Amino acid sequence: MxxxxxxxxxxxxxxxxxxxxxxxxxxxxxxxxxxxxxxxAHRGPDPAATKRQHAKGKLTARERIDLLVDPGSFTELEPLRRHRASGFGLERRRPYTDGVVTGWGTVHGRQVFVYAHDFRIFGGSLGEAHAQKIHKLMDLATTTGAPLIGLNDGAGARIQEGVTALAGYGGIFRRNVAASGVIPQISVMLGPCAGGASYSPALTDFVFAVRGTAHMFITGPDVVAAVTGEHVSHEELGGALTHATRSGVATFVHDDEADCLEDVRFLLSLLPSNNAELPPYYPPDDPADRSCDALLDLVPDDPARPYDMRAVIAEIVDDGEYLELHEAWAPNVVCALARLDGHVVGIVANQPQVLAGALDIHACEKAARFVRTCDAFNIPLVTLVDVPGFLPGTEQEHGGIIRHGAKLLYAYCEATVPRVQVILRKAYGGAYIVMDSRSIGADLSYAWPTNEIAVMGAEGAANVIFRKELAAAADPGALRRRLVTEYAEQLMHPYYAAERGLVDDVIDPRDTRRVIARGLAMLRSKHANLPHRKHGNPPL
Known part of the structure; x- marks a missing residue:
């Protein structure tokens, strides 16, 4: 020796x-x-903590990563990192990883970067070393052009480390913004996320949440009760269903972690790795020229009768498979990712089953966000229109429907990806314009022979135009019926817009899939020369 x-x-x-x-x-x-x-470092400092995590129906950080990435592909970054803080008992506990597992792996063979809070260590709270690990990972994801996934299960800023913990969050937020529109950023909410910590998921592109375990709020129930006197549970205040149905923060909601992480993998299969690439293409088994015979019966001729727009989408896209975003929030508009002829498309569609498909404040926000996301990541847009207008009422007007509707208008006008519009039935007033009409830049616009494009419905138009005549008529009912018929025949017939070049063709509904596929194939080489500017100023 x-x-x-x-x-x-x-x-x-x-x-x-x-x-x-x-x-x-x-x-x-x-x-x-x-x-x-x-x-x-791999086992964690306290075996009992693992049992407590499992008892809550929650997996550990590494178990979650194993479900997310391809088997054997994960490489951990800084597994031996430990905090350097002292005082308040921290000097006696210096576990490896400092409560977050970071690294890279592959999903469907493509590189991704992942960080996962380890709730077993300091409750997954963020301190200086913890934050620096995430900062390094985010920088690597951005510079290599690969998606970033955060598996969130943490108690917020580590109180014992004071301002350095808060500065750590600031560094994360700044990197979230810098990476926005450059790489896909996905947040998966698998536990608590309170205070300033909740802003990072809000800055990312997609938020997944698991029922019963995910909780997000700026101020918790105790603070709410102390300040306002209102008593509310964690689930009611910031649970997965609350954010999926009321706030719109959660994009997807799942019953368990395994199902949630499987859907994250599915979403990644529909996204490019970064904004310089196209989404992955898979040769389809579903013929692009397949006739959509079911569409003749799915959509009623009567414009006042509702139907499920999801059935129309399923008929048009490859194999009837699509991924709907914000399914339970603002359901009067449907936003979905799907494939058409093997290529990924983003679909925006009015939903006649809810509010007759009218656009309200939340629907405009939801669709605008989706349009901008698709445009950022080179995903062509298909807009299916059946809209009676904007939802009327003092609540909408006072809530800012003008400003929120302008968000959707701005998003479409700014989008440079291929854009195809299909008008199924009614398309009235400003809502017709906003739903990607030719006048705001749609590359191609098609209409079914059941389309009705007008400033408003025939009944309302006749009442406005012929108000005096109706008031003086001996039989106003008979006159109104005649005037409504005349207005509809002259200004709302299905070929009126086509005659004026505002739609490119009136098509057989059964040809919808084929027509869209051919149009998108033609537009695949589209490019836009935008004027130089720092950035626009949308009506946020």
Whole structure:
């Protein structure tokens, strides 16, 4: 065994004493020590904490990562990182990883970057070292052009580390914004996320949440009760269903973690790795020229009769498969990702089953966000129109329907991806314009022979135009019926817009899939030369 001269000390006579000797460990011993440390980092400092996590129906950070990425593909980054804080008991607890597992792997063979809070360590709270690990991962994701997925299960800023924890969140937010529109950013809510921590998921492109375990809020129930006197549970205040149905923060909601992470994998299969690439193409088994015979019966001739627009989408897209975003929020508009002829498309469609498909404040926000997301990641847009107008009422007007409707208008006008509009039935007033009409830049516009494009419905138009005549008529009912018929025949017949070049063709509904597929194939080489500017100023 070798020895190492460590130091010398003088003896009592002033002469140097023999050198002190320390045993040098062999390489094998050091490797064994490394293996022990790695095992500790992987296992976590407290086996009982793992049991508590499982008892809540929650997986550990590494179990979640294993479900998300392709088997054996994950490479961990900084597994031996530990905090350097002291005081308030932290000096006695310095676990490896500092409560977050970071690294990269593949999903469907394509590279992704992942971080996962480890609730077993300091409740997954964020301190300086914890934040720096996430910062490094986000920088790598942005510079290499790969999606970033955050598996969130943390108690917020680590109180014992004070302002350095808050600064750590600031660094995350700044990187979220810098990466926005450059790489897909996905947040998966698998536990608590309170206070300032909730802003990072809100800045990302997609938010998944699991019922019963995910909770997001700026101020918790105790603070709400103390300040307002209102008593509310965690689930009611910021649970998955609350954010899926009322706030619109959650894009997708799932019953368990395994199903949730499987859907994250599905979403990634529909997205490019970054804004310089196209979404992945898969050769389809479903013929692009397939006739959609069912469409003749799915959509009623009577414009006042409702139907499920989802059935129309399923008939048009490849194999009837699509991924709907914000399914439970603003359901009067449907936003979905799907494939058509093997290529990914984003679909925006009015939903006549809810509010007759009228656009309201939330629907405009939902669709505008989706249009901008598709445009950022080179996903062509298909807009299916059956809209009676904007939802009327003082609540909508006072809530800012003008400003919120302008968000959707702005998003479409700004979008440079291929854009195809199909008008199924009614398309009235400003809502027709906003739903990607030719006048705001749609590349192609088609209409079914059941279309009615007008400033308003015939009944309302006749009442406005002929108000005086109706008031003076001996039989106003008979006159109104005649005037409504005349208005509809002259200004609302299905070929009126086509005659004026505002739709490119009136098509057989059964040809809808084929027509859209051919149009998008033609537009695949589309490019736009935008004027130089720092950025626009949308009506946020």
């Amino acid at each position: 070798t020895t190492l001269i460590n130091e010398t000390t003088p003896d009592t006579r002033g002469r140097a004493a023999p050198p002190a000797v320390r045993t040098r460990r062999s390489t094998r011993e050091r490797v064994a020590e490394l293996a022990r440390i790695r095992e500790e």
